[in-house]
Amino acid sequence: MQKLFFSTQVQNSDKVLSNDEMKLPRFLAFFLKPEALVNYVAGMDSIIQKQLKTHLEGKAEVKMYTFCRSITLTLACRFFLGLENPERIAKLVSQFDRVTHGIHTLPLNIPGTAFHYAVRAAGVIRKELADVIAEKRARVASGAPTQDVCTSMVVEGMSDEDISEKMMGVVAGYSTVANTMTFFMKFVGERPDVYHKILSEQLEISKSKQAEELLCWGDMQKMKYSWAVVCESMRVIPPVLGTFREAKTDFSYGGFTVPKGWKVFWTVNTTQRNPEYFREPYKFDPSRFKEGDRMPLYTFVPFGGGPRMCPRKEYARFVILAFIHNLVKKFKWEVVDPNEKVLGGMMPYPEKGLPVRLHPRYD
């Protein structure tokens, strides 16, 4: 992977998300393994169907970035926290947005800075999580069944602080999924040929099922072309631009000497736009991800690589594919402003929220 610049500072030197919040206990890791996720695919499908019906049906124009953030956080809140109330979820969306924005800025905790707002927002989230955990403890005490990851942690005997920290880490992952969905919509909205290929793959899957039957794990494995398009979209605009590593020993790279202990920032986008591996790297071309073709190791790295690679990529894949399945069957769309700027430091987003014109599809 290519390294863009070196820094001796870590972004989270003040407390927004600690390293510990990003690690998960073994049983939670099990919850998010593909074999455990299998049981949740139908649930994801059902929530996504309802969200599309409520927020997209009957609308001529929608800002997709706003919608995608809301749908992915709704799923995370349902899946991890067992939350249903839309007002509570909306409150969390706005606070998590502040954290996501501030965590990737200079860590100056003084009033008026994005980092300061992020620290405050993290406090509001922790308070909300404390309320949720207290509710879970009361439910467990009353003998109610375990239906979400947070309740399982209560049952496992974890402390409130530990649960809150772990939940903060996993729910925060929602914004990467939202970014991926948004830029998928941008690229596909500009390429009717790609849209039609995805649609025909998804209609094949629907035809193989009973009317109203929800998606299952096996269906996800058939969505090969759809996933290739998502991969190409993540190649051109990576949802996470890079992360830090710590040098274990002194080393030299590109004419720089990096002393042991320094923090090194490696970037996803420079790696994925290397013309040595990707011909015409700025061109959106899903055929690069043809079935059976293998990319050289560490050239396509939207989820990172090595032992710290994103542990939730299967969860992300399932959510994104279930979204695509329902979206393309219901709508065609076109992007209002194909030249809309992409902003953001570590997590790119469209300047105006990606307004799209929606056209209902009738079979």
Ligand code: HEM
């Ligand atoms: C399309 C969606 C996603 C993308 C592109 C993505 C990308 C990444 C990347 C680039 C890393 C750094 C990997 C490295 O340093 O090598 C990472 C780490 C991580 N991601 Fe994701 N992620 C996504 C979704 C999620 C979701 C939904 C969650 C939580 C439910 C999540 C939780 C984590 C955690 C906990 C880590 C830290 C792993 C560690 O340091 O050991 N991610 N992700």
